[in-house]
Every structure is written in structure tokens, then in C-alpha cells.
Amino acid sequence: MKLNMQSSLVKRNRDNIMLSIILMIVVIIVSLISERFLSYNTFISVTRQFPEMGLLTLCMMITMITGGINLSCIASANLSGIIMAKMMTSMIPKGTENVGVVILAIIVGISISVLVSFGNGVIIAYLKVPAILVTLSMQMLISGVSIVITKGEIVSGFPESFQFIGNKSVLGIPVPLYIFAICAIIMYIVLHHLPLGQKAYMYGSNPTATEFSGVNVKRMIIKVYSLSGFFVGVAAVILTSRFNSAASGYATSYLLQSVLIAVLGGIDPNGGKGKISGMILAVLLLQIVASGLNILRVDQFLITALFGLILLATVAFRLNSFKKLFKL
């Protein structure tokens, strides 16, 4: 019995164990090749990018658990960033501080992302259009709005208090990391201790059964997408603060990366499966691989190609046996 439990524990965490092993191997290899890898600088560079990537993956993850996807996240983050930037640059004279306006801007920015995602959720739930189509056209629409607002230009120049969020550290740990930790805890509570999470997992693994079991599916989907939008809004605050500017075309490469990380972290794109621990490990793995390769001066595009190969390798590995792969 005990053995049984143990093996089921191993089985349940196989993905995480695999990811941890790969993570350790990568760290060992890179630090053997380059002495500079195991340093405080690497730690800082990893922890700088880790939170924004993590937040975007959280947004992707919760929609993927229901079997959907949120492709509008980057466009919506950019729109939030632009609105925040416009508010701060127009209401605060250059060189002065006004914490009240900064907080107001942050609240407005996050609510815009929530609103956009809420719109996604309503269309998906009530019109039954596939999530990929809805969020895709929403992405076009939202980046269109951003382009109209900015006329394709970059908005920049924020007060110190706003730049603090993305660039400063408290007790040696960058501020964004704290923010990410809070969001990850919120996500954990929602997924494992609130009915919403249970309904989301249930719907992802069997939509028809969930609908017939009396769950208010429409309301659940709208809530899931709104939560996804909340994470996007928080990511937008961090991104805008770190770049100290906002534009309609920022961070577009993050979209595919967040899908990649979600799948790498064991989230089933068909829905119903996925844990936060796996996702965090996956973000960490990719960030360490990326900064390791950067230290080794590997070409940026080769890294892109490697990310693609890693994704394919992970998916292939999950098939349990390579025999299946070559059984044509």
C-alpha cells in the first residue's frame, strides 16, 4: 500500500522531477563551461525577467486549463501600458512626483486588461466561438486601438516612484519577484482551494459532463478569463516600469514563449491538467537556459530555435516511450 502510494506520488510528479533534473543538468553544464555563470549578476538577470514571463504564463495557464488559450495577452498588456503611460505623462509634470496619480494609473491599467479579457470571456461563453479565434481577433482589435492612441510612437518618461516597481530591489530581491510570488499564491488558492479552480479543471477534462453536472459554465469561463486579464495587467505594470516606456509593438516574442513555457511546465493544451509548481520550474529552466546561452554568446536566433526544439523534445518525452514516436 505504501509502495503504491509512493509510486503514484512519483507518477504524479514525474513532469516536475524531470524538469528539476534537466534544470540541474543545465546549471551544471553552463557553470562548468563558464565561471561567470554562478554569480550574483546572473541571479539578478534571471530574477529580472522571471516575474514578467511568469505572470504571462500564469495568464496562459489558467485559460489552457479550461482547454482555451489567451493569445491577446501581449496586445492587451501593451494597451494597459500605453494608457498608464499616457496618464502619468500628462498628469504628472516631468521631474515631479505624485504617488496618487501613479497608483490611479496602475489601477486603471490593470482594469483595462481585466476588461479586455472579460470581453474575451463573454464572447467565448455566450457565442461559443473557439477561444483561439476570439483572442486572436481581440489581439488585432486591441493592438489597433494602441496604434490609434500612440500613432505608432513610444510613450516614455515616468516618475521615479513608478520606475521603482520594475527596477529596484528590496532586501536584495527585485520587487517584481515579490509581485509574482503574490500572484502565484493567488493562483494557487484559486486553483486548489476555491470552487472556480475545480470547475476549471473539470471543464477542461470534460466540457460536456461539466455542463450537464449543473456547473454554471458561462460564469466560470468569464471568471477564468477575467483572472487571466488580471495577471496580464500586473505583467503590464512590471513591463512598462522596467522598459520605462510603452508602445504598441513591445514584447511580441513573449507570446510564443509563454505558450512554450506553459506546455513545458506540464499544462495540457487540451485542458484539464497543469500545476503551478511545474510552470514555475519551466519558467526558471527557460530563463536559466536563455541567460546561460547569453553568457556563452550564443546567437539570439539560435536560442529561439533551441526553444522550439526543447518544446518538441518535451512533448515527445511525455509520450512515455520513444517507440510510439517512431511507430509510423
Added chain:
Amino acid sequence: MMSYKHNKSSIKKIFQTHEFYLMMVVLFLVAILTVVSGGRFLSFGNITDMLASAAALGVMAIGLLVVIISGGIDISFMATATVAQYLAAMFIMSIGGNMFVVFAVAIMVGIVLGLINAALVYNLKVPAIIITIATMNVFYGFLMYFTGGTWLYGFPEWFATKTSVTVLVIPIGILVFASLLTWWILKCTNIGRHVYAVGDNAEASKRVGIKVYRTLLFAYAYMGVMAALGSIVLMYVTQNVAPNALVGKEMEVLAMVVLGGAALSGGKGTVIGTLFGLMLVTIINNGLVFVGVSSYYQTLFMGIVVMISFCFTGLRGRKKRGKEIEQ
């Protein structure tokens, strides 16, 4: 009496098709733009301009249509097109050849990359969108790494000579050829019917003896061929190869196909619908500029049209499902 009834219902059916709605929207837009622009929109020059610039994307949209009918999706086709274009350009610049060789090299590259996609999609049992996002990164990443992102231009004489006739005939000719070929394959051949069957219900198709794997190999390779054809058309029109010019336009092409009535769940879609989708997207892009709307509004307008069209499709689908349940 019976036949009369039958006739009436089949005419009614035409009025209810997605293609008919699309045609109405296209005609409506053309009418408005013609009136607003004082007839200049329908001038011969503008129509041929639009056709020549849209032809390459149209060819790719037709390839994507086949993949979508088979129940999959391919995000990597722009990367495939870029790789095919680049290798073909390098081939004719270093070894030489003729018009036939350019297309042959590009098409071969397209087929190989398409087959890789199909093998991965079929064997890894993960949604095609995930697989093709990964392969897109792989194809594009390796291309940029090995080429350093340098542009190619200065092609041999026989490729670089453009007359006002060929610059129209080649793009439009290839678009017409691709449309007819695809229409014929989908309507009149076994493999075309298999594509529809697999897209509609892969498990059932397997049980009636359709070779699902072979069908997918065909669909993705066909997408590769069309991507290659489109990329060579673009190379001819622009007379250069820019590795970063195409990647990122996938969504525009996908919008054409979905606007054209193809269902992402597979098993549904027509060449004619896709051509209407192509027209719609081109008219919106070109017409707005023509009427004097600032180009900043282009993406917004596109997004609104695509969103409304998707919602509309969703609503109609729901009605249909409701009727089926009632019956």
C-alpha cells in the same frame, strides 16, 4: 411538383451559404468605396494593383485552407515560405537556372518542411497549433542564425526583368492556378475527400479505412508547396528576399481563411470562400487608404471586421446546433 420543391430549396440553400453572405459584404464594401472615392476604386489600375499585391498571400491562404479542413492548423507557414524563398534565391544566385528551377527548389523545401510538420503533429498527439508554433521557431531561428538576417537582392537577369505585363500575369496566374488546382483536388479526387473526412472525424475515417497519417502528410506538404509558391511570387514582385518580412503576417492569412467560412474544428471550408476572404481583407486594407483614412486605423478596422465575422459565424453555428437538437 417534387422537383420544383427541390429546386426551390436548393436555391434557398445558396442564399443561406456563408459564401453568399460574404459576397454580399464584399459587394457592399466595393459599392461604398466606389461611391466615396468617386469611381477611382473600381479603376483598372487599382484593381490590378490590389490583385498583384494580394496574390501571394492568397496562394498561402489556399494552402492553409487545406490544412484547416484536415482539422489542423499551421502557424509555421510564413517561416516555411521564408526558408524556401531564401534557399531558392541562394540557389539561383550561386548556381543559376531558370524560372522552373526557382519554383522547383522552393517547392521541394516547402514539401520537406511540410512533411516534418505533419509527422510531428500526427505522432506527438499534441494540438497542431503548439507543434507548429514550435516548428516556426525552429525554422525561423535556424534560418536567421545561418544567414545572419542579411537581405538578398541583385538576382540574375532572367528573374529580375519585370515588364508591366509579367508583373501582373505571374502573381495572378499563380493565384488562379492554385485556386483551380486546390478546388479540383478537394472536389474531385480521393485524397481531397479524405482531407474533409479526416477533418470532420479522424477516428471514424480511420475505421472506414482512410489512411489518416497519409492524409495529414498530404495536407501539410500541400501547405508547404503553396507557401513556397507564394514566397516566390513575393520575391518576384519585390525583387529582394528579406528574412524578417513575412514572419508575423500569419494571422492576416488565417483571418482570410476563417473569414472565408472554414471551421477551425475541421471538415468545413471552400476555395471560393477563401477567395472571398482574401478579397475582403484586401479591400479593407487597400480601400481604407484609398478613401483617405489614416493608416493608423487599419489594424483597428481589420480587428473589428474579423471579430464581428467570427461572432457571426459563432452565432450561426449555435442556431444550427439548436435546430439539430430540436430535430
